[in-house]
Amino acid sequence: MxxxxxxxxxxxxxxxxxxxxxxxxxxxxxxxxxxxxxxxxxxxxxxxxxxxxxxxxxxxxxxxxxxxxxxxxxxxxxxxxxxxxxxxxxxxxxxxxxxxxxxxxxxxxxxxxxxxxxxxxxxxxxxxxxxxxxxxxxxxxxxxxxxxxxxxxxxxxxxxxxxxxxxxxxxxxxxxxxxxxxxxxxDVARWQYAKLLANLGNALEAVSGPLDNEAAQALYARVRAEGEAVLDAAGIVYTSAEEQRAARGDKITLVPLDGAPRGGGSSWQSLTRGTGTIEADYLNGEIALLGRLHGVPTPLNELLQDLANRLASEHRAAGSMPVGELVRRAEEAEEAARRAG
CATH class of the missing domain: 3.40.50.720 (NAD(P)-binding Rossmann-like Domain)
Structure with a gap:
């Protein structure tokens, strides 16, 4: 072939x-x-x-x-x-x-x-x-x-x-x-939906940099929990963390490459290359769509989707929003969703 x-x-x-x-x-x-x-x-x-x-x-x-x-x-x-x-x-x-x-x-x-x-x-x-x-x-x-x-x-x-x-x-x-x-x-979709949950952090990384601090990790956990609630409400089955670990094991270890710093994931790379577009509409936006279809609020994923798209269209640098500012906006978005509900 x-x-x-x-x-x-x-x-x-x-x-x-x-x-x-x-x-x-x-x-x-x-x-x-x-x-x-x-x-x-x-x-x-x-x-x-x-x-x-x-x-x-x-x-x-x-x-x-x-x-x-x-x-x-x-x-x-x-x-x-x-x-x-x-x-x-x-x-x-x-x-x-x-x-x-x-x-x-x-x-x-x-x-x-x-x-x-x-x-x-x-x-x-x-x-x-x-x-x-x-x-x-x-x-x-x-x-x-x-x-x-x-x-x-x-x-x-x-x-x-x-x-x-x-x-x-x-x-x-x-x-x-x-x-x-x-x-x-x-049942490849079951694996894809599990990967979608992991990819919800792509926009967070693109907006505020690596998820290597407590504040970013805590925010990602809330973003992912929002995604899991939506998939559960929609009746969409996805592989568990245990099944994923069993499938991957220690088969992939990252090795430092000369002259090739990893930097960040696919969304981070889109901003770094200045492409003008980003895939947040199909990651965080997928959760927002399912949330609207099934009556589950998704303020955090909607916020990340909007911010990632803004940074991409304005050709802003990856990681340009301090994580503290992003956390503040996330709390405001959650509070607005609670008042609206």
Whole structure:
């Protein structure tokens, strides 16, 4: 199978690089200065064993590829806010032998949250979800870092909306030979919703910096509790912390990488790169949506969603709001919600 990585950033670049290292054919889809750097220097993948360089085909869209191949796997690794545009770009591309990509090819959603899978199912017949546990960073054009060892990541994989099939098992086998653990599960959404709860801290980290102090950790605990209350009210099942620990164990240990400070998670990286957008609408915003649908107040997640979007649109620096100020605003938001209720 040939893997077309649509969005060769932190996660997509790490998976694409490791698949190439394992001998698989990989095409990277990127844009702007990142695409120019991939063309000129190749993909520079910084991992615990050193910096590896892969000269891979790099394109800005399907045009240079012509017809897609019947053995292609489309790996969607853009941020969720870019999903609709990517689906529109790739869905109707013809496939050798007949039909379109949406009709003939598997689409793997290698993304945070749960919304991209729903969006993809509107266009594509074969959609696969992934619960992504992959510490990685993309801050410099052409350079991706993945600090995990001995495994680069753990990627639970399953067909959406539920189930497994031979295609999922073949993809998982390729990932398993490329320094990932890739369990095939019939209930991948259960893992994705658990990861969504963990990702509720992404906006907090982006707004006020690392969650390495008591005030930030206490606020994250309240944000997560709000998310759990919403999922419980909605009847959405998610894996427990114990099940997640049993699945990951000590399989991923972060190793300091020369010249590649981790810095922060995906939302922190979006602000640091000055992209102008952030995925908070599909993380904290997912909790806000479910809260409105099921009558559960979500003032903390709404606050983080709003602040993250403001910082992104104003091109503010990651961590620019002191955590004390954020805690004050959170308490005001909670008090306003209590009065309204």
């Amino acid at each position: 040939r893997y077309i990585i649509i969005g060769a950033g932190a996660v997509g670049g790490s998976v694409g690089g490791r698949l190439a290292q394992a001998g698989h054919e990989v095409v990277l889809v990127a844009r702007g200065t990142h695409l120019a750097a991939l063309d000129e220097h190749g993909l520079r993948l910084r991992v615990p064993e050193g910096e590896l360089t892969y000269r891979l085909a790099a394109v800005d869209g399907p045009g240079p590829l012509g017809e897609l191949r019947a053995d292609d796997v489309l790996v969607l690794a853009v941020k969720t806010q870019d999903t609709v545009s990517a689906l529109q770009t790739w869905a109707q591309v013809p496939v050798a032998g007949g039909g379109s990509a949406a009709e003939q090819l598997p689409l793997v959603c290698l993304q945070n949250g749960v919304e991209s899978g729903r969006l993809a199912l509107r266009r594509f017949r074969q959609v696969y979800g992934v619960c992504v546990w992959l510490p990685s960073a993309f801050l410099e054009p052409g350079v991706v870092s993945a600090a995990g060892s001995p495994l680069t990541g753990v990627l639970h994989l399953g067909r959406l909306p539920h189930g497994t099939d031979d295609t999922a098992r073949r993809i998982a086998a390729d990932l398993s030979g490329a320094r990932f653990e890739a369990p095939v599960v019939p």
